[in-house]
Amino acid sequence: MITGFVAEARRLTAEPLERLRRGRLPLAFGSAAAVFLLWSLHFSALGASIVRLISDVSPSTPFYLAVLRLPASMYAPAPNLPVWGSLLQVFVVFGVAETYVGRRRTLTVALTATFLCTLSGRIMCYLGPGSIVGLPWISRYVSDTGPSAAVVALVAYLCCVRRAPRTLTILLTSMVTEVTLLPNLAGREHVVAIALGLIAALAVPAADRLRVTGVRSPGSGIVTRDHAGLR
Template sequence: MSRIVRWARAEWGPLYTAAREPLKARRWRAAPMTLAAVCLTSATQIVQNQPWGYQPVQDLGAVRAEDPLGVALLRTPLSLFVPALDLPVWGALAQILVVFGIAELCLGWWRTLVIAYAATLAGTLYARVGIALGPHGPFGLPPSDALVVDTGPSAAVVGLAVFLGWRHRAYATAAAVIVVMAVEVALKGNLAGKEHLAAIVAVLALCGAAQARRRQRRPAEAVSSASVLPPSQSPTSRRGRAQRRSCR
């Protein structure tokens, strides 16, 4: 049992610590974007189930691969908060509340939105590429998928989960998310599953870019920190003193 506890602490401890501090300090005010997203998703669900509200929600937030690219890009921001009609809305709300909430606590609201929209946009663009490839290749899609309404937070949730796992060294969790999505594609091979994989690829690219940027910063920070040291504390002066003492 203690081995499992140690593994859990090593896997989720940094993530738990990063989320606990702002939540402890500000409570529900620490995640205003998440709360707004939950309210917006609830509102769109209520509106689109009204006789007068379905078409406006479709016009503003329903994305299909058959739509012109410009129209799809304009609808993509709202599409993230439009629950799929064939799925229970509580699932979308729970995903947003938990995953968006943890991401906002750990990353801040604007980084959370950037990653969420990057993942969603990757799925939206992949659908067009997959349909162009056709149904016979492993990455292709049937032409009928061009008519599928592509909305909901699932791609963003998957992307955020992978990014959080990488950022806070919960590598097993991030790997488990990737494996589950791959298994889903292997079993079903539907549009949603392949879009999730496209979202993961986009987020892994963001992780690689962030890691490269971090590596570039380290030498610059080392040089800047060395430059502010007084001459008596610089590494060069210490080596010089050591050499003079050895000569004596």
């Protein structure tokens, strides 16, 4: 078990470490810088006001504002998570992801997971404590910022595309344990993030195959899109 886990870790980190030595992880460096910038702004009254204006999100935030603040809310300080934790999560996971799946796909998965987790939190708060998946009404006012949802979704996604079942098992176990011991907004959203990462691992390759699928027209040398593909 331990040997297999070490082998998976090497497979996941070998190329990113090589890129790090050459300074070729722009998304990881840029994302970590964004986390540090938003955190450092909190030390002045004006800076804290700016951070709240551009990134503050909770289940009670009007939906259009939550959408507008999405990119910044992913990098904003997270409740109950020290800045070094956010920096480490973002730099490591975004660095591995951009190495193996590219910057565009990394951001797509991260932002989509953040948005859908925020939306799921709103739904759970709306359902209320009377539902098995609902949350207490007070959760509507809990800050829902930080990179954790994006990071968890990316780790689940990478474990699938890079064939790392042991790492995925550890992630699943830790998240289920978290939501069992602390059934709060963040814990519930982390479980949702795992599901989104697994769905992305299934959906993205299928979408890629669909996009590039073509059929050769009879009697011609022209390759056209299949009717099932994207035009």
